[in-house]
Amino acid sequence: MKRTPSGKVVLSASEKSTPWLLPSGVCLTHSMQESRSSRWYFGGVSSTAAACVTHPLDLIKVHLQTQQEVKMRMIGMTLNVVRREGFLALYSGLTASLCRQMTYSSSRFAIYETVRDKMKRKTKGPLPFYQKALLAAFGGLMGGFIGTPADLVNVRMQNDVKLAAELRRNYAHAFDGLLRVCKEEGLRKLFSGATMASSRGALVSVGQLACYDQSKELVLATGYLTDNILTHFLASVFAVSDSCLSLRRNKNITSCSEINPLFFFSAQGGCATILCQPLDVIKTRLMNSKAEYRSVSHCIIETAKLGPNAFYKGLAPAGIRLIPHTVLTFIFLEQLKQHFGEMVVT
DSSP states (O other): OEEOTTSOEEEOHHHHHOGGGSOTTOOOOTTOOEEEEOOTTHHHHHHHHHHHHHHHHHHHHHHHHHOSSOOOOHHHHHHHHHHHHOGGGGGTTHHHHHHHIIIIIHHHHHHHHHHHHHHHHHHTSOOOHHHHHHHHHHHHHHHHHHTHHHHHHHHHHHHGGGSOGGGOOOOSSHHHHHHHHHHHHOGGGGGTTHHHHHHHHHHHHIIIIIHHHHHHHHHHHTSSSOSSHHHHHHHHHTOHHHHHHHHHHHHOOSOOGGGTHHHHHHHHHHHHHHHHHHHHHHHHHHHHOSSOOSSHHHHHHHHHTTOGGGGGTTHHHHHHHHHHHHHHHHHHHHHHHHHHSEEEEO
């Protein structure tokens, strides 16, 4: 058992199941409220699990972004990869993708949830959305930078599949890629594209972390849903229209005014995908380059020569991937918290 600065008593699993093991003078009363808080690494674990499902879409997105001229669309590129290399080729670079999630997502979730929980205990209530957004942006910024080396290896391992045998880098796994980049290109190369990765991480984290928290609060505030997997699903995909219709049918509600703010977050999530795509394209090109680009600005100029649509290559698989990845991440996160989270008694 330990007591937090705010006066909360945190019980271990054994103390919770066997209250007679509690120190003298400490007892559970009916006035105490029990809840579970997320551990700092749960975000990385849940994102890693989600990446195992959505990795093929991420690979196709990278293939589309690295082609100079638009020769294939999403379906054609997928069929081409399977035809040439087999179905398992869609999982090329999986180790690097998992490594990226354990660095990038672990960092942003740990920063966001740790600071958010401390602020909530201090204010004894939910945070306003602007504070969540600023905190999520900071967490995403730091996470994007920390995850850049693994992201670079991930991009290269995924892109290897479409290259001729003599042009492939052939990294055996994520750690082999990290070591070879350091040895062959220098430590600085590991952070190629870090500016774009950090900027994208900030925008994505606002759209995911802050908006998920806010939408979950709004859904629970209606009083028609409890903190269960359905609420987590609705909050993660911002399924406002479907949830409104469902609430009307099941609860005889005549208006959806109580959850209208969710329309804003749904629209913001869609806009975030479009806004982030140019950053993602430039990041991918910088990470995959073999000294073709002198700087970020040079990469932007060269990409612009291919036309404005070049900044939106891979938009379809990126958008399709975003929904299941976000849904699975938060469902896994909430399940981990409910079953293995730290028990907090106030």
